[in-house]
Amino acid sequence: MPVEDKIEKVFGEIGIDRSELRPEAALKTGLGVDSTEMVELLVALEKEFSVRIPDGAINGGSTVREIIEYFSNAAARP
Numbered sequence: 001m002p003v004e005d006k007i008e009k010v011f012g013e014i015g016i017d018r019s020e021l022r023p024e025a026a027l028k029t030g031l032g033v034d035s036t037e038m039v040e041l042l043v044a045l046e047k048e049f050s051v052r053i054p055d056g057a058i059n060g061g062s063t064v065r066e067i068i069e070y071f072s073n074a075a076a077r078p
Contacts, residue, residue: 003068003071003072004068006048006049006071007021007045007064007067007068007071008021009048010041010044010045010048011031011041013040013044014033014037014040014041014044015037016031016033021064022064023063023064023065023068024063024064024065025063025064026060026061026062026063027041027058027059027060027061027062027063028060028061029060029061030063030064031064033060038059038060041058042058045058045067045071049071049074051071051074057070058070
């Protein structure tokens with residue numbers, strides 16, 4: 001499954017509709033992700049991609065594009 005599809009799936013799991021996911025949308029200001037949803041999102045992303053996300057790598061100011069790039073780059077690493 002492509003990275004973008006996995007990310008859309010995870011966002012759906014925390015209640016964010018696919019139609020709201022624009023590349024430039026920031027988590028907090030563009031999508032309205034609150035602190036509880038941020039924790040849920042990070043845990044779900046770690047589980048989906050089987051990785052540990054370092055503190056601060058993804059935060060409320062991160063955009064959908066940045067998250068896709070983060071996991072695309074992670075998938076390219078051996």
